[in-house]
Amino acid sequence: MFAQTYTEYYTVEDREHWQDDWELIYGSPYAMAPSPLVTHQSISMKIARQLDEQLDNCPKCQALFEIDWEISSDTVVKPDTLVICYEPDEKITKKPELIFEIASKSTVKRDETLKFELYEQEGVEFYVIVYPKKQMAKLYQLKEGRYLKVGDFSDERYEFELKKCKIDFDFSKIWRRR
Numbered sequence: 001m002f003a004q005t006y007t008e009y010y011t012v013e014d015r016e017h018w019q020d021d022w023e024l025i026y027g028s029p030y031a032m033a034p035s036p037l038v039t040h041q042s043i044s045m046k047i048a049r050q051l052d053e054q055l056d057n058c059p060k061c062q063a064l065f066e067i068d069w070e071i072s073s074d075t076v077v078k079p080d081t082l083v084i085c086y087e088p089d090e091k092i093t094k095k096p097e098l099i100f101e102i103a104s105k106s107t108v109k110r111d112e113t114l115k116f117e118l119y120e121q122e123g124v125e126f127y128v129i130v131y132p133k134k135q136m137a138k139l140y141q142l143k144e145g146r147y148l149k150v151g152d153f154s155d156e157r158y159e160f161e162l163k164k165c166k167i168d169f170d171f172s173k174i175w176r177r178r
Contacts, residue, residue: 011073025114027074039132040080040102046174047081047100047130051167058165061085067092071122077115080130085164097162098126100137116140120147126160135175 009027023030044065051063065081069092082096099119101111111129119127120142127147130137136154140147150158155172 009074012070012076013073015076021078023078024074024076025118030110037104040104043102043130043132043174044080044100050169050173051081051083051098054167054169055083055165060164061097061162064092069093069096071118075118077118083162083167085162095122095124097124098128098160098167099124100128100130102130102132104132116147120145125162130174132175137171137174 007028010024010029011027012024015022015024015029018029048063048065055061055063061083063081063083066078067082068076068078069082070076071093079096079099080102081100082092083098084092084094084096086094088094101107101115103111108131116127116129123142123145125142127140127142128137129140136152138152139150139158141150142148153171154175157168157170160167160169
């Protein structure tokens, strides 16, 4: 009877000793998929490049990709791309302003539920889930502590208004050219 309710609980300190790549959410480990496939990497690079170029004139903000965000002693995630508007220490420990996650077959449920709720709870202003096969991205903005869907984007532009900068993002530029 006791064994059915038992669950393992881990900390960031435990995670530092693990091999391979893991996210840790509320003490539960989640294995990261092997290195992303070409489509995922291509989209991730195009997002990061566009964000980086847009932030060239903003001394307060910067785009980073595939970096750990250590939220608490039992939660660390690795968003595909994020924007921070502060000078970080060696680790990202404060909330980003904007996060892009690229959904794959192995991560889509986590991106749409667990990370959605986590980022919402942590106060991340904008959350974008990118669906490569559909060539579509769902954009959410935090309003009064809850994510509200701004819209679905494929070929459209959107101006992210961050606290210290604006980013005029062109979603059509992230899809592979034919």
